Amino acid sequence: MGEYYRLIRHGGNRDLFRMVEMSVAALVNGQSFHIQAEGLRGTGKTTIMRTARELLPPITRIKNCLYNCDPAMPHCPVHRHLPPAEIEALGVEQVPRPFLEISQAAKPSTIVGSIDLARLTNPVEPQAALLPGTIPQAHRGIIFIDEVNRLADTSPELADILLDVMGTRPGRVQIEEAGLPVVELPVHLCIWAASNPDENPGPLSRIRKQLADRFDVTVTMGRPDTEQAVVEILAGHGGSDAPGGAVNLTTGCLDRIEMHPKIRQLLARLYITYNLESLRTVAAMETAVRLAALLAGQSSAGLTELAQVAPFVLAHRVSKDTIAAIMSDLHGLLYGQVKKPETVSATAQLARQTLSRWTRxxxxxxxxxxxxxxxxxxxxxxxxxxxxxxxxxxxxxDPLNTVIIAPPKPATPLNRLPDEQLVSREANPHA
Structure with missing residues (x-):
């Protein structure tokens, strides 16, 4: 069992595990599914994402192609114009699927590409050629960005590059160097990112809203919710909530997942009714719904899957009040479908009899x-x-028909309040 399956699953990180696996399933099926994990520092966001490279199956590429060209669909400037016979003569090879990172110190030339100095300074046969950067080399794989909110704040030029890469499916990248023709490449990859929104400079959606909108889902990473989970993390082994074996994400075809026509009509209604700003919101919902059905081993996707993934698609795009209203709408539709008058259980009949004894x-x-x-x-x-x-x-x-409105959340004991909430900072009027 790999390290990914030895990581402890608890109430605070289960959603991230699920979204990571959905993204891998999308990548294997030739689609992009960008995910962002937000939460407190030290909760394991980066660990889960980096360890998930174990889930990635290898790829077959044209031999020695730095752009990871698919032999069936070559896209790089070296191979895209070659006939199939010449590609076959070059040969193919199987290599690990790319999992590359963009650091805070990265430069545009290292991310996009630049002149290949090794070939340019070759004393035998000097040649001006391009060396692909991180993004072109990650074609058919994953790019991970830690503290993406800081990157968007300190390196706006890198954020602009990511906007192009994530703006379309597939993305695109343009390599420009003086004296060489401009090279424009399609890139198919998934962007995974982590951030600490409680620290400066703040949430990505506040720093660069356009970039935040490019992520299909945002997962809020929480702390371990039980003492046993902390004990197991310290012990360094999986607990009872960890899966018994590896999940095969390479089986199943996303294109074969049927989407009920009423779901698309519902997505359109949500977009209009709640004045959603970006069409990427409903597009991401549809993709996430189909991925959720694929991982569940289902042949069709419906309202149940939509209610499961909608909060993650909406988290970084709309206000909490709008999310609550949309989820209330979806739950109402879902429960309306589940309830059937002809199936009245014995428990329900007993409840009615008990209510009658109190009513009389x-x-x-x-x-x-x-x-x-x-x-x-x-x-x-x-x-x-x-x-x-x-x-x-x-x-x-009538007490049986009286609506009791409870507080929005339980009161916090004084011994659990932060220090800044225990000390009043208001001016003393008698001073």
Missing amino acids: PWAALAARLAAVLPNKYPLPGSHIGGGKGEQGTAHIA
Whole structure:
């Protein structure tokens, strides 16, 4: 079992594991699925993404091609115009699928490409030629960017390059060097990124909204939620929540996953109703829905998968209120499909009988209270009788039909509050 499957899965990181596997499945099926992981430092975002290179199956390329040309569809300036017979004569080879990184110190020339100095300074046969950078060399693979929010803030020129690479499917990159013809290349790859939005300069969606929109999903990485998970992490071995074996992400064809026509109609309605800014939002939802069905071993994708992936597609694009409204809409549709009147369980029948036992005595008590209270204790007018300021009939609330609105979240004990919340910084008016 590889290191990826030895990593501990807990409530804070399960979503990232799932999105990583969905992205690998998309890459194997010839599609891009860009993911970003946000969360507190030290929670394992980078570890999970770097270790996931174990999931990548090898690729077959034209022998010694630095651009990883597919023999069936060569795209690089060296091989794209060659006939099949010459490509066959060159031979093919199987190599590990690329997994490259872009660091904070990267330069545009190392990312895109530049003049190949080794060939230019060759004393026997000097030749002016291009050396592909990180992005062209990652064709058919993955590029990982750690602290992408810092990169977008400190290196805007690199962010502009990523906009071109992630803006279309497949992406594109243009290599320009003085004295050489401009080379434009299609690149098919997935971008994985991690960031710490609680630190300067802040979330990527606030720094560079256009770049954030290029990511199909954003996963919020959480802390371990149980003591046992922390114990297992410290021990360095997988726990009970880790999968028993490797997941084969190379089987199954994404193009064969059927999408119900009503799902596309629903996506269109969400786009119009909630005034979603980018069409990439609904396009990413459709891709994510099909990937979720593929990993689940299903032949079709529907509303259940849409409700599962929608929060990750929306996380970096719209407000929390909009996400809550959309999820409420989807859950309403989903539960409406699940509920069937003809299937009433014995548990439901017992619940109805219990409710009836409580309702009958309350109805009798309410009638007696309504007859006594208005005579002895005149009450202000209510919606049952009397206008504003007039005497009216008392309204007796039925506790079984009363909506109780709870606080949005439990109160935090004082001993768990951060220090800055315990100390008041307001000016003293008596000073």
